[in-house]
Amino acid sequence: xxxxxNPARFLKIARPATSWLLLIALLLLAAGLIGGLLVSPPxxxxxxxxxxxxxHVPAAWLGMAGWGAIAAASISQIVWRHPLAAIAGRxxxxxxxxxxxxxxxxxxxxxxxxxxxxxxxxxxxxSMLILFFLYLGYIGLAAGERxxxxxxxxxxxxxxxxxxxxxxxxxxxxxxxTLHQGQxxxxxxxxSIAAELLWxxxxxxxxxxxxxxxxxLMGMRADLARxxxxxxxxxxxxx
Amino acid sequence: MSQWTFVIAAYLIVLxxxxxxxxxxxxxxxxxxxxxxxxxxx
Numbered sequence: 479x480x481x482x483x484n485p486a487r488f489l490k491i492a493r494p495a496t497s498w499l500l501l502i503a504l505l506l507l508a509a510g511l512i513g514g515l516l517v518s519p520p521x522x523x524x525x526x527x528x529x530x531x532x533x534h535v536p537a538a539w540l541g542m543a544g545w546g547a548i549a550a551a552s553i554s555q556i557v558w559r560h561p562l563a564a565i566a567g568r569x570x571x572x573x574x575x576x577x578x579x580x581x582x583x584x585x586x587x588x589x590x591x592x593x594x595x596x597x598x599x600x601x602x603x604x605s606m607l608i609l610f611f612l613y614l615g616y617i618g619l620a621a622g623e624r625x626x627x628x629x630x631x632x633x634x635x636x637x638x639x640x641x642x643x644x645x646x647x648x649x650x651x652x653x654x655x656t657l658h659q660g661q662x663x664x665x666x667x668x669x670s671i672a673a674e675l676l677w678x679x680x681x682x683x684x685x686x687x688x689x690x691x692x693x694x695l696m697g698m699r700a701d702l703a704r705x706x707x708x709x710x711x712x713x714x715x716x717x
Numbered sequence: 718m719s720q721w722t723f724v725i726a727a728y729l730i731v732l733x734x735x736x737x738x739x740x741x742x743x744x745x746x747x748x749x750x751x752x753x754x755x756x757x758x759x
Contacts, residue, residue, distance in 0.1 A: 500739075515724070515728065526721055526724055530724060533731045537731070572742075576738050579734070580734055580735075583727075584730065587727045588723065590723060689739065693738055696743060696746040697745075697746070699750065700745045701749075704749050707752050710757065
């Protein structure tokens with residue numbers, strides 16, 4: 479992490495990485511979405527609507543992982559004063575909020591034919607909605623601090639406190655059993671979903687993650703360029 | 718309503734949102750980097 483503390487060194491890696499991540503995302507998403515829409519079979523109970531899984535699960539993962547990245551950037555900023563931490567936090571917030579919103583939207587569309595309702599104040603749905611509002615608060619706070627020329631410490635503290643919601647989202651399906659199903663996919667194996675249905679999911683999961691990483695790098699590059707521009711304009715004004 | 722209507726609606730929303738996010742991020746990055754480059758030139 480500290481090897482990347484130098485913005486020039488970071489940009490040397492970020493420029494080619496942005497294109498590579500976009501290419502990887504395109505290939506994985508094309509394979510995963512074609513597989514999910516046209517190749518994998520319908521579920522014996524849910525029918526065709528099970529295909530929403532291939533976009534809903536990556537959106538949920540990235541909505542939560544995005545806030546995890548904001549919390550990690552916040553620790554890095556507060557404890558080690560890493561020069562790129564605030565920039566990384568700000569760059570993650572917009573794609574994070576987008577994927578949290580997509581998780582809610584695709585979940586709602588999936589819920590209508592499966593549960594018979596677009597929305598229910600269920601533990602998982604409500605905690606995910608809170609995460610989306612936390613993103614909006616973080617974006618506003620970070621932008622306000624950036625405009626005032628602050629270091630973004632309030633946004634970093636907000637990012638850390640907001641991370642309390644992540645375990646609540648994760649365990650909500652065990653604590654409050656209402657409509658949302660329990661955990662059916664595990665990182666350590668033992669999934670309760672049939673392999674014929676599951677195989678496109680890792681493709682879309684890694685594809686959307688690569689896209690998220692590319693968008694984050696673009697946001698960091700834009701922010702760094704704006705900082706360089708402002709510094710040069712200040713220098714020219716002082717001369 | 719057909720089950721495919723829900724599937725297509727979910728995929729369309731994701732496609733539009735991610736393409737929009739990608740294009741807006743790309744445009745913001747290109748604009749910022751071009752502006753920084755112009756000011757850097759003597």
